[in-house]
Amino acid sequence: MGKRVVITGLGVCAPNGIGISDFTTALQNGKSGIRFQPQLQELKFGCQVAAEPLVKDNLVNQYFTPLQLRGLNASGIVYGVIAGTDAWKDAGLSIIEDSSPDWDSGVIFGTGILGVDKFRESIHLVDDKNVRRLGSTTVSQTMASGISAYLGGIFGCGNQVTTNSSACTTGTEGILMAYDRIHSGKAKRMLTGSCSDSGPYVWGGFDAMRILPRSYNDNPTKASRPMSADAAGFVPGSGAGALVLESLESAMERGARIYAEVLGGAVNSGGQRGEGTMTAPNSEAVQRCISEAVMNANILSTDIDVINGHLTATAKDPMEIENWSMALKRSKLDFPFVNSFKGMFGHCLAAAGSIESVGAVLQLKHNQVFGNTNCEKLHADIEKLVDRSRIPTQTINYTPNIIAKASFGFGDVNACVIFKRYSD
């Protein structure tokens, strides 16, 4: 019998709210974080709207030392350190100044690509035969594990400190990796989360694939339309989410507030076989992932009250809903409540799973299901499977007991985690 694992801290740096309090209000009220981006217009992007956190300089100064700020040009690190530090403090954990590390605490903080702007800066210097001018932090700002290295150093973590990367599945996968480490007794607590850089060099590849909406440049808040009949592609985003996972006994010992219990979940891949490709999911794998998550969590599919989907606002949304319906064997009025937060802040890529998991857990705390933005007219194929009342367009008061959160990513990879209201 493994250790029970609970969530004791949350932090977020999202396009529609920085800090748990602002983020909660934003989710409750359907506040959008999607804005017109003059830089994307100048660079002749098809999609000129995006969602990025608005981080003010004086806020950054609260999280970084003046030395750390010297030459810092990695937005993912800024977002990740803000979210990670907030989660750590929210859990009531202090920053130890001892010379000895905290052997029981670790960090699993993922990203897709880190420090893109710093890397660009370096490329220019190198090409100008000026490699000597790179400075000492080019490596730490551009290595993928830079974010876990920054966080581990700030908190003095002596357990596993690493970065996972599985495209848009990253954040959700990280929660399950942290869960496994605590469940198996290898760590008492893990800071987990993920971050994603902002900017044209991250988003350009998606624009080139023509999977971003191009007709909302004058109407940014309407651009991201998950599950809707006129969904036109995902809006690129960025940011970070963070959660402190901890063994129940450690949380009890510390008298920590418990947001929720993590019952477990599943990760798998469709192997890019059958209908699965580098960019499209294999439905059989998605369904297996969801079914295995239910099994591993030791619940019944009928126990799930709310689904927080991946649901990016592309043509694949109806297929995702069908996969949930098949895997859970539930439909129409019997389908759980389902929402996607991407209508508000687009698709934050590697950060999506963690930002959205923070939001999913906040629903347990506030006894609510946050509303779906820009989903007035459901896609016909979704309407056939799910009763309209299960896809609220406004936040509703409801007391969920169990929430399933899934993320799917390029490479045909899947992750599904099960959160439960905590009770002894």
Place this chain on the structure above:
Amino acid sequence: MAHKENYTILKDIIKIYLPEDVSVNDISEDSHFINELNINSANLVDVVLDVEDAFDIRLENEDMDQMQTVKDALQIVDKKISEK
């Protein structure tokens, strides 16, 4: 006079790299960057770049090797400026 000015500029550059347990007042001309001011050796690379920018000079690898103390740095700066 120039020497005093350069020393002030150098102190300003150095202070950001000092660990928490070393104060600006601990800096003297004889201070050894790594052994006494406890500046991380990786950061010494950044000190050199800042010095280059502040005095509009270029330091070569051998200059960096010789730059052990604050006084060493000041001497190298003086020399580079006079060669300009």
